[in-house]
Amino acid sequence: DVKVTQSSRYLVKRTGEKVFLECVQDMDHENMFWYRQDPGLGLRLIYFSYDVKMKEKGDIPEGYSVSREKKERFSLILESASTNQTSMYLCASSFAGTVHSGNTIYFGEGSWLTVV
Amino acid sequence: GENVEQHPSTLSVQEGDSAVIKCTYSDSASNYFPWYKQELGKGPQLIIDIRSNVGEKKDQRIAVTLNKTAKHFSLHITETQPEDSAVYFCAAPSGGSYIPTFGRGTSLIVHP
Numbered sequence: 001d002v003k004v005t006q007s008s009r010y011l012v013k014r015t016g017e018k019v020f021l022e023c024v025q026d027m028d029h030e031n032m033f034w035y036r037q038d039p040g041l042g043l044r045l046i047y048f049s050y051d052v053k054m055k056e057k058g059d060i061p062e063g064y065s066v067s068r069e070k071k072e073r074f075s076l077i078l079e080s081a082s083t084n085q086t087s088m089y090l091c092a093s094s095f096a097g098t099v100h101s102g103n104t105i106y107f108g109e110g111s112w113l114t115v116v
Numbered sequence: 117g118e119n120v121e122q123h124p125s126t127l128s129v130q131e132g133d134s135a136v137i138k139c140t141y142s143d144s145a146s147n148y149f150p151w152y153k154q155e156l157g158k159g160p161q162l163i164i165d166i167r168s169n170v171g172e173k174k175d176q177r178i179a180v181t182l183n184k185t186a187k188h189f190s191l192h193i194t195e196t197q198p199e200d201s202a203v204y205f206c207a208a209p210s211g212g213s214y215i216p217t218f219g220r221g222t223s224l225i226v227h228p
Contacts, residue, residue, distance in 0.1 A: 004159070033215075040125070040220065041220060042122075042205065042218050042219060042220035042221050043160070043205065043218040043221075045215065048215060058215075090159055090160070092159075104150070104162045104165075105150075105162070105216065106162075107152075107159030107160050107161065108159050109157070109158055109159050110157075110158070110159050
């Protein structure tokens with residue numbers, strides 16, 4: 001079974017703190033993604049990566065950065081957390097190529113972040 | 117880029133009834149349409165998908181239909197059960213892209 005593991009399920013951080021959300025996948029997938037999920041807004045793409053050390057901005061990259069030093073690991077970084085970043089964060093991965101070829105995106109269980 | 121509209125945002129049915137969730141998309145080049153189910157406290161999981169060369173696909177109690185001319189696709193769940201209660205997301209990729217755009221989700225509640 002494909003497994004996407006997000007190391008922290010629940011975090012509470014203070015405004016201004018630097019926050020790291022870690023994600024590891026075990027299927028040798030080339031693509032990795034970070035989404036943010038908020039009620040009524042669905043899944044919004046923050047950043048994605050199609051290879052080690054490569055990254056591309058998604059729809060809402062402001063206030064976030066990412067790091068992909070190894071193929072299996074993709075980290076989301078909040079340089080200075082703010083209360084409007086309180087949300088559920090989902091990591092995902094898939095094989096390379098186009099989604100048209102039916103490359104399923106596999107999601108982790110999510111990380112609930114509260115910024116106070 | 118792709119624009120995906122999903123309706124309804126919430127759907128409440130009695131156990132045994134059918135449920136239908138509809139999505140429309142804007143990019144005529146899109147040709148792969150997955151549906152994801154997200155149970156409480158979990159990440160979304162693929163439940164069924166369809167490619168543009170077919171109009172319908174079934175898997176037990178769930179089916180997906182696609183109308184490429186009208187640019188919409190639907191998820192059909194028959195004989196609903198309480199364990200079908202979840203949030204369902206449709207998705208469509210932009211032409212040439214492997215990044216899907218997701219609908220905003222439908223919260224399905226099945227009452228016993």
